[in-house]
Amino acid sequence: MKSPLGPVPAPMLAKSVPGLPDQDSVPGGLGYEPKWDGFRGIVSYDGESVEITSRGSKPLTRYFPELVDAFAEQLEEPCVIDGEIVLRLGAPGGERLDWDALSQRIHPAASRIQTLSSETPASFIAFDLLERDGLSLMERPFSERRSSLVDLLGSAVAPLHLSRLTQDVDTARRWLVEFEGAGLDGVVAKPLAAPYSPGKRVMLKVKHHRSADVVVIGYRVHTSGEGVGSLLLGLYDDSGELRSVGGASAFTAARRLELVSELEPAVMRDAEGAVVTGEGERSRFSSGKDVSFVRLEPTIVAEVRYDQMEGSRFRHTVQFDRWRPDRDASSCTFDQLETPVAYDFGAVLE
Known part of the structure; x- marks a missing residue:
């Protein structure tokens, strides 16, 4: 151009x-x-x-x-x-x-x-x-x-x-x-x-940067084939349903391998002991990509940093901060999130 x-x-x-x-x-x-x-x-x-x-x-x-x-x-x-x-x-x-x-x-x-x-x-x-x-x-x-x-x-x-x-x-x-x-x-x-x-x-x-406690519901294997590429995160809604809200990534090569060991106790397995996997959401941007992930029992809580929400999901990929073994997964609900006071976009342009 x-x-x-x-x-x-x-x-x-x-x-x-x-x-x-x-x-x-x-x-x-x-x-x-x-x-x-x-x-x-x-x-x-x-x-x-x-x-x-x-x-x-x-x-x-x-x-x-x-x-x-x-x-x-x-x-x-x-x-x-x-x-x-x-x-x-x-x-x-x-x-x-x-x-x-x-x-x-x-x-x-x-x-x-x-x-x-x-x-x-x-x-x-x-x-x-x-x-x-x-x-x-x-x-x-x-x-x-x-x-x-x-x-x-x-x-x-x-x-x-x-x-x-x-x-x-x-x-x-x-x-x-x-x-x-x-x-x-x-x-x-x-x-x-x-x-x-x-x-x-x-x-x-x-x-804007905020923190939230979320349930780790699964992980995707890194594109290299080794370690955790991204964590899949969830929050419980008012009905008690665990809903996907986004992911956390950007881990070092060493950290990706450590996460596999740390998450192993929560990996879901079928009657024969095989790892249970799921299929992630697809969009036109993910066409042709592998969106499968390893399912985890909803028991692990992580604290993450985020900037804002887009509907019921994190607007951008969030940053992993630390594990929260002191928190029960059921306490990770949407009501912990800060909701900005509504402001008319038209007024921003004035």
Whole structure:
């Protein structure tokens, strides 16, 4: 893919920090923005056609025709914009971002793409400007790029939006709490004096991190064929049913082998002593993959760290923290999870 000036730049990235830094922690100060939970998108407009590429340089243009039309209609000059594709659902006053619905937009069938573009239209949140009218802005400080972005998209209308920005850290800390109720997953701090650095982790991000006690209901063997690749986790609902809520992975090679021994006492076996296995959930992303797993008796409790929930499942793969032999599996219920106060996504855009 190319921008009006050449190949599309890789997006600038962010590194995680435990808390929002103050203004004076970075020379030139910081600008704070909501962290939008969607698909990163670099939009290139050459004056006639629109191209959208993902963080990994994959083409996204065909999946979001409604955004392509909006950019072609509203942009008045060639440019390259960095932003996020999001999908908002719910009645006015109660909207929130919906990751599952956004994921469904990546579909191979053109007819299905067209249908979804009408049934669940996406929005684009612009937060940086890399090129404008044939000139690269990447060497200019973020404060100047932001000013040019406001000039370019300050009067944009839905589905195009300009990201909110504040230089007040107290406001940003309030956003971190309030905006989670609309489906956002944190706040990003951007050095106002920094140039755009493709592929570099120049920005700082703060995400929500929480812990929960979960039942280990099974494990998948690592793709190497040795050790535990991932733990399958569950929680009990109000009816007493143990429901799958996600998984934990990213273990070292040595730890993967240790886990096999630690989990052995709970491995389920049939009358002949053979290990009982199950078939995991499939999606279009897991087509052709081995989703089988070793079943475990629901007796082992683990403490894990997570950021947020998507419905009744962990939004992302969680991090294993420690075993909890002091906890009874039956006590691992959904009511231990923190529920963010609902917040209207529409209000986030104001």
